[in-house]
Amino acid sequence: MSRKIKILSVGDVVSQSGCDFLRKKLPEIKREHNVDVCIVNGENSAVGNGMLPNSCEHIFTSGADMITGGNHSLKRREIYEYLDRKENVLRPANYGDGVWGKGYGIIDKGAYKIGVINLLGRVWLEGHGDPFEVAGNIIKELKKETNIILVDFHAEATSEKKAFGYCFDGVVSAVFGTHTHVQTADAQILSGGTGYITDLGMTGPEESVLGVKKEIIIDKFRKGFSSMFETADTPAFLQGCIFTIDKDSGKTVEISAVTVR
Secondary structure (H helix, E strand, C coil), rough: CCCCCEEECCCCCCHHHHHHHHHHHHHHHHHHHHCCEEEEECCCCCCCCCCCCCHHHHHHHHCCECCCCCCCCCCHHHHHHHHHHHHHHHHHCCCCCCCCCCCCCEECCCCCCCEEEEEEEECCCCCCCCHHHHHHHHHHHCCCCCCEEEEEEEEECCCHHHHHHCCEEECCEEEEEEEECCCCCCCCCCCCCCCEECCEEEEECCCCEECCCHHHHHHHHCCCCCCCCEEECCCCCEEEEEEECCCCCCCCEEEEEEEEC
């Protein structure tokens, strides 16, 4: 039996376009790369932003094992009860007390367990608890059950993401950034054995500005205002990263960024 597992983390799924393309491509990607576990960021999966129960269920039936969120996780009231009920849908763990849902969970595959933590950065996303402190406390709990732990760090600043990766190098199996929707060219294994990428990218319309019609965003920057955001209707792509992790050590031994058109 192989002592390695392959985990695919998929970048922010944007609206119906992203959901449909995920449904079309994810099973094929999992077969081609022998993926064992799939984690998908779904905080933008609903039409009009945020996430809804039906957009999450679409992601699950497309092949995801866990859904992570971000700063739009609680935008839609319809998701509140769902977050409380579903063990494998996360919102950032460093939201305040009394918020719906949970910020970390375990994917139980029988032969092994994978801990997943969802956190929000604080640079330009103020108002949340310290993600470094919260991560440290959660990791202590998860280590009681598994040494395979991945973190979706949903943050704006590359510096904050890099600092977080180095802070927990050798402590968690992988840290992958989300939120900025642009895949970074720095997929690497840090010196302590933690797989790292600053941003996974996005899943949705490629010829767009972060999923939105480019004309709307151009007007926003040139004229100082914008009309209501609309998802671009251009062909979609899927971006993410595959982490190959040693079950015994919990360390990443191979890493590969993925873009599928």
